[in-house]
Amino acid sequence: MSAAQPLRVGVIGLGYWGPKLVRNLAEIPGVTLAALCDLSEERLDTVGRPYPSVHCTTDFRRILADPDIDAVVIATPIRTHYRLAMAALLQQKHVLVEKPLTASAEEADMLVEAADVARRVLMVGHTFQYNPAVDELRRLVHSGELGHVYYIDAARLNLGLFQRDINVIWDLAPHDISILLHILDARPLSVSAHGGAHVLDGVDDLAHLSLRFPGNVTAHVRLSWLDPCKVRRVTVVGNRRMAVFDDTAEQKLHIYDRRVALRELEGDGGPAFEYHDGDVVTPFVDPVEPLRREVEHFLSCIRTGASPVSGGRIGADVVRILEAIDASRRQQGRWMDVDSPAGGQDASVRPAALAPRTPHPARLSNGMLLTGGGD
Numbered sequence: 001m002s003a004a005q006p007l008r009v010g011v012i013g014l015g016y017w018g019p020k021l022v023r024n025l026a027e028i029p030g031v032t033l034a035a036l037c038d039l040s041e042e043r044l045d046t047v048g049r050p051y052p053s054v055h056c057t058t059d060f061r062r063i064l065a066d067p068d069i070d071a072v073v074i075a076t077p078i079r080t081h082y083r084l085a086m087a088a089l090l091q092q093k094h095v096l097v098e099k100p101l102t103a104s105a106e107e108a109d110m111l112v113e114a115a116d117v118a119r120r121v122l123m124v125g126h127t128f129q130y131n132p133a134v135d136e137l138r139r140l141v142h143s144g145e146l147g148h149v150y151y152i153d154a155a156r157l158n159l160g161l162f163q164r165d166i167n168v169i170w171d172l173a174p175h176d177i178s179i180l181l182h183i184l185d186a187r188p189l190s191v192s193a194h195g196g197a198h199v200l201d202g203v204d205d206l207a208h209l210s211l212r213f214p215g216n217v218t219a220h221v222r223l224s225w226l227d228p229c230k231v232r233r234v235t236v237v238g239n240r241r242m243a244v245f246d247d248t249a250e251q252k253l254h255i256y257d258r259r260v261a262l263r264e265l266e267g268d269g270g271p272a273f274e275y276h277d278g279d280v281v282t283p284f285v286d287p288v289e290p291l292r293r294e295v296e297h298f299l300s301c302i303r304t305g306a307s308p309v310s311g312g313r314i315g316a317d318v319v320r321i322l323e324a325i326d327a328s329r330r331q332q333g334r335w336m337d338v339d340s341p342a343g344g345q346d347a348s349v350r351p352a353a354l355a356p357r358t359p360h361p362a363r364l365s366n367g368m369l370l371t372g373g374g375d
Contacts, residue, residue: 007299010035010063012084013076014047016161017098017125021073022047024295031299035063060084064091071121071302074098078166082107085122089114094121096298099174101315105323105339108316115312121301123308124315126178130293132286133245133252137236138183140243140255147240147259152180152219154234157227167195167204169326172223177318178310179234180211180219187317188213190337193329198226209325212335255281 009031011022018038026033035055036048044056055062063069064087071094074084082102088095089111101124102108115122128134140146154176163171181187188211195204209221232247242256257278262271294310301308324336 006030006032007071007302008032008034008069009071009073009299010037010066010069011073011075012037012060012063013074013098014038014040014043015075018073018075019047020291021075021295022051024289024292025073026051028292028296028299034069035066037063060087064088064093070094071096071298075125078103078170082111085111086114089118089120089122092118092120094298094302096121096123096125096295097315098125099127099178099315100124100170100319100322101312102319103170105316105320108312108319112312112316121298121308122312122315123298123301124310124312124318125294126174126182126310126314126318127290127294128175128179128247129182129310129314130297131247131252131290132288132293133247134179134182134234136253136283136285137234137243137245138185140241141183141236141238142185145241145255146236146238146243148238149184149215149217150237150239151217152183152234152236154179154219154221155231157222157224157229157231159228159230160225162199162203162205162225164200164203167197167207167326168223168225169193169195169204169207169209169329170322171225173207173209173221173322173325174318176221176223176234177211177321178314180213181314181317182309183236184213184217186213186215186217188219188321188338190335191321191324191328192333192335193325194333195329204329207329211321251282251285253283253285255283257281 007030009025011018014036022033022036025031033051033054035057036044037057037060038044039058041058048054048056057063063072072088074081074095074097076084078100081097085095085097102111111122141149156172156176190212192210193207195207197204199205205225207223211219213219230248234245236243240259242258244254246252259276261274263274264272297308300306321338324338328334328336
């Protein structure tokens with residue numbers, strides 16, 4: 001695709017994230033915001049009012065059927081992601097879908113397969129992978145400046161927003177899982193989780209997760225919709241330095257020259273500890289909006305054919321990890337191995353076409369009718 005040719009993009013879903021994505025698409029040069037879709041006429045009117053030339057519809061099929069639209073952005077409930085994304089890929093559209101990619105690893109693998117066959121970009125909105133502070137945290141880990149990483153502690157807490165059809169793990173954990181994958185460049189070997197439902201029976205609003213990574217690195221994640229304080233923090237503890245990423249703070253990253261070392265035994269045979277308490281450094285972090293970087297990266301991948309940082313396979317990994325975590329929660333914290341990807345073979349040996357699947361009409365939970373791939 002010519003760099004001079006504007007990319008025409010449609011957005012499906014105008015709930016929480018949709019308007020933010022619309023704003024970014026409308027502001028980026030070389031992009032034409034072509035269409036908006038939502039079941040709510042009121043929402044369409046509110047979000048679409050600043051863009052009078054943009055076509056608004058309550059039927060997503062109108063967007064997918066438009067041959068002049070190059071890409072779609074899907075920001076709908078998780079349960080609809082697979083069918084909408086698959087329908088878009090089958091219509092030869094590039095797809096950016098909000099996190100998590102799908103509600104199951106099987107669905108995620110099928111989307112990855114479909115994107116490979118269609119030679120279209122499939123990208124997942126793991127926004128923190130485009131946060132400059134998280135990028136710097138990744139650099140600190142991989143450069144060895146923190147030393148050997150002992151463990152990572154993450155907390156994502158707030159009062160709400162409660163969901164009815166998914167628990168706090170599926171709602172919030174994709175953020176922290178994607179951060180962990182990004183900064184460690186590794187998938188967890190096994191996971192454990194405990195949860196609790198305090199407000200709505202059967203829907204956990206609190207969860208504690210543990211993840212074991214290669215190299216004897218552990219990560220602990222606390223998630224809650226039922227906390228009085230908003231917390232968005234990741235702490236990386238190494239044997240040389242420590243770093244804290246706080247997404248709620250004005251200065252989002254701090255590096256602590258602090259550590260403890262075990263020295264020779266004392267005369268009584270007990271251990272001797274040496275503490276080092278040095279400076280705290282606040283590195284410069286580009287204040288660019290991470291969502292803007294995410295959207296620009298998606299558009300760049302369409303133009304250049306590059307693989308996205310948060311491509312379909314990363315998205316499928318996150319879903320696979322979520323499945324293992326949720327399985328552990330249902331079994332009161334039993335450690336669960338994280339299954340290997342089903343579609344990890346090289347793209348060059350993938351089949352030349354999707355296996356035929358029986359089309360059937362499927363009523364989506366948001367009321368839209370889709371005729372496409374079967375279950």
